Amino acid sequence: MKLRKPNKSVRTFGTAIAAAALMTGGGNAFAEPVSLELEFTCPFPLIGDQPIRAQISADVPTQATVGEPTQEFTVDALTTVNEDSRLGLKLVGSATIEGTATNETTVVTPNREIDLTVPLTIPQSPIPDETGEFTVPAQGTSPAITFNEDDVGEAVITIGGLTLDMIARVENGDIAPAPIGEFTSACVQNPGQDNILQTMQVVPDEQFEPRIAVSPESIDFGTVQAGTTAEEVVTIANTGQAELGINNISLGGTDAAAFTQTNSCTTVASGESCDVAITYIPDGEGDQSAVLTIESGDAETPLVDVPLTGTSVLAPIPEIVVTPEDISFGTVMLGETASAEITISNEGNESLVITGIDISGGNSSDFIQTNDCTTVAPEEACTVDISFTPSATGGRSASLDITSDDPATPDVSVPLSGQGNDGTGDTLEVLLDLAGQTDIKASGSSLPLSGSIATQLELATGMFEADLALDPTQGQFKIPLLFKSLTANARVEFEQADITTGTLINGNLTANSSLYVKVPKVTVRLFGLKIPVGGGRDCRTADPVSIGLASVEGTNFSLSEGGDVTGNYDLPALQNCGPLTDVLNQFLAGPDNGIDLTLTPNL
Template structure:
């Protein structure tokens, strides 16, 4: 056998088998054509290591969905063997060639590598007697692959090693003489080549959950801190969403940013987990110092969260007294009866405050009585002074509650006291009550806090009363998830009374009816840290007045001088003149089944 022809025959035969084997990795249908040419070194009998060239063509999808099978794929390959190789095979008496080519390949995704072994069968193919090139077919199947959520993202298919198991036969069907008749070649891919057959993407049709940032508290108040000392507070950054939250940056900004320092362990936060930002305040100079802790994340709805910070630098620690309220009016009460109220004394300084004395002074000081538990107050501590007014006769009584302390700036604080006795001869009694409570809007499930007062005149003979009801502006938040995913709206609400509140007090049970317009000056939301208006306006209010009927709850009592509880339900008419989103706002505001619960206490 001519050694030159034998080498040519081995090289071309190996190239044909390698090409057929490597094509087994591709998808034959409904995919993207790809091509790759690789060089191998294969050890062959007699002639040693020989280079072979594998020209690989395949159809492989560029996108694969999670859970959907990729394959199996039937592979058909046809390789041309040239005249020199045909002649070399004939010289050793070969009439046919057959065998198996085994290709080892790698699929790489975000979940790691997976190895795919693909066998290709080369059926017994005749070696023509006439001169000229001839073809060798090969067929095989690449096994089915299925990807899961861990694989989502970019992936590659790389061509790896190759093993050839070949048999050459004579015309009688016998195996050709050794060592060419049967041989195995474990081929090595030449280093430095681009062996990536296809780049593809694993995609997931299921909605991908978002991270959601939650920062508590929403502000830091360090209070008074002596120059040269420091104070520390912490902020918790939690992830209440369904995907990992990335913290991109945490910075301190503002006019006094240099007075604050932060350290944190926040990089990525898993769902349900949290991290901590520790902030230290180093006072400088004298006076209030303001800054802002800014937390940037990949929360798609709230990428920037700002936490306001304040601290006050003081040269030396001092006590500072705070008295609330600073005046008390007991109003009109019946002669011979009493009314009481509490006055809170607090130390808002940064040194111990000593209360040196509490006394009553003034022309009618004997109509008042005080008791207290005030002596020494540490920083942020408080005590209570209870003042009782007893009406001795018809007419107005005035006095002063005098509080003495070692506050260097306000050593003596006077609280003006007034009360009026009513003999009942006028047939009416005036009473002023503070109200506090909440109303629940049934349409969106939100609760709005309520504060205000009721100034009433009661006819003693009939129990009928008229009153001026005042409710302070308030605001509430509600989710508008039926329109937007996890979008929170904040509504400012005010109340305009229509006529007097009327009712009757009978057997210590109060019933009342009020009418008022509910106004919504502004409805906003926050997206990416910005305040976005959703509606409202100066003319945005209910089409008709709201009628609210309330009554003392069963089993409870109401007295003009001591107050009591009221509860009721009401319908909220639709809003009008609220801008383009008026109809949207009515979905979450208007309707029946709204409740109101109030506690009325003496305004003293």
């Protein structure tokens, strides 16, 4: 029976039978019994469309490995024929029924559809004289299939239509009279049924493949005086289980002539590494760049590019860098003081001489600075401490002015601002620092949290709006990878989706925050190296996380002293995290995650 290809929501009846056979052979572990019964409508001669039922049972694995052919497997299917069909066969004296069938199976992977043909034989089976439905067996052997790298991820095995090529025979063995004697019936699966036989994971074959890991991913030589050189090392490691061949290492790009490389990398054994020495030979003046390209036998990543950058200067010069570029102290009550810190760094290759640090502007008397900055050596830094004590309500501003011998930027000004408040206005702005942790129930682990929340409180009602800023953090989780449990290190970042709202009434604080959780990088340590296994700049929760917080019961929250808050939230599933997105969701996504924070006024 030749399966007609149905619509995409209803794949093929052969899918079930072939997939059941296909997915049970060697090289594919985790087999589990599956069974599916479906109803079809089949046109028969003389009696028209008739219903039949098909029961398919087999052992289908939940996982298959790239590059390992599945074994052929015998499939048994049992089809139930109704009473009307029995009578139609008996009309021309049929005593037995037999035939052949052809099932087409479709296995849908992330990047393609795999169509398979499974021939089935329907042995000669008696047609009972007794009234009632009867069953007809069928048996066949599935072909093998080999998944490739494009199939890594979730594969869905479904069932669609069915075509029968049948022969009915009379008692003496002759073919029964037409049209019952020989006929073809193109059966259609009845709509609205769950036709998914199995969902499985196709995983990469890491057992006998080399895998390249290059570190660092880029090199910035910084400022280097022309006539001198600077050196860095790129390490090429093999994290796979087969020997890695290094086919070529070359330099290219706009300023390739300003860089040289030497190496002894030819083949790298499993778990071993080799080094590429990169030398920057600056010429002239200005920024220069090139690319180190590594060609290897890693089928997944045959080319790896390492960007190289540097700045050439004709003579040693200092280079001033001031952070942050501006400071806002927020709202500070009259009579109180808030503090902040400015860092002056020297990223040049000559000592930086600070010739002056002063505060100027209309409200300069509200700001005071102290510093230890005189001469800053290359790659070193000094600090300037700034305090703000408002002398009046409303906006207050000034400027921290820094002068140095940096020839390119001799004068740098850092804007300073703040709000004075005497407690009698309509609103009060308060900046709170936060520290604490969140517990991830899915993996039984926790993440440290820090950051700030800038709050604008309406004094008359106790209602507030706030901007929540959580710092990037890292955590460790146990994950199943490469058929064993490994410790993964995940970098986690947060992006505010909406402003935080809440109330502070009689010492009780409540707040509701909405933010996206982002996981840009997840690594595991193998053979002494950190190996990336997922994440990416687009890896984040599909929906914002909604977090409700409230004061710890029995405690009093105040703006002058802060307090503790606690809450519970559900973490939505991650998306766009690469082939191991489902693995990452196993140890991050899920309900009933706790959060405990201490909020402290930033005065």
